[in-house]
Amino acid sequence: MPLAAKEVRRQKLRWRIRSKVSGTAQKPRMSVFRSNKAIYAQLIDDTNGFTLAAASSKDKDLAAIAGNKTEKAIMVGKALAQKALALGINACVFDRGGYLYHGRVKAIADGAREGGLQF
Numbered sequence: 001m002p003l004a005a006k007e008v009r010r011q012k013l014r015w016r017i018r019s020k021v022s023g024t025a026q027k028p029r030m031s032v033f034r035s036n037k038a039i040y041a042q043l044i045d046d047t048n049g050f051t052l053a054a055a056s057s058k059d060k061d062l063a064a065i066a067g068n069k070t071e072k073a074i075m076v077g078k079a080l081a082q083k084a085l086a087l088g089i090n091a092c093v094f095d096r097g098g099y100l101y102h103g104r105v106k107a108i109a110d111g112a113r114e115g116g117l118q119f
Helices: 005-020 069-086 104-115
Strands: 027-033 039-045 050-056 094-097
Touching: 027 104, 039 069, 039 104, 050 069, 069 104
Parallel strands: 027 094
Antiparallel strands: 027 039, 039 050
16 A cells, blocks of 8 residues: 555655654653644654653543643643653753644644753
């Protein structure tokens, strides 16, 4: 099954971004994935190849909160920032994953900044 033109375009953008953005243990990469219903974010250490912390709008504590998708994205950013600060991480590199820095992707970044992460 061939990918739709929109998906191919996003994959090319994603690969171009990933060629320039990389995370370390002290300054991990904050990767964002946005589906139609949910939004996911994780802090990734690319040098060792594992995820340090993750949060999504499907987590039990965040799914119970009422609000629209943008408001939930802000809450996901704050939750990820809390997990990062608990691990001693206060700075990260933002990877928008091929999406435009607008709407829910911007909201998750703003929520992480409000939570204490620095980009």
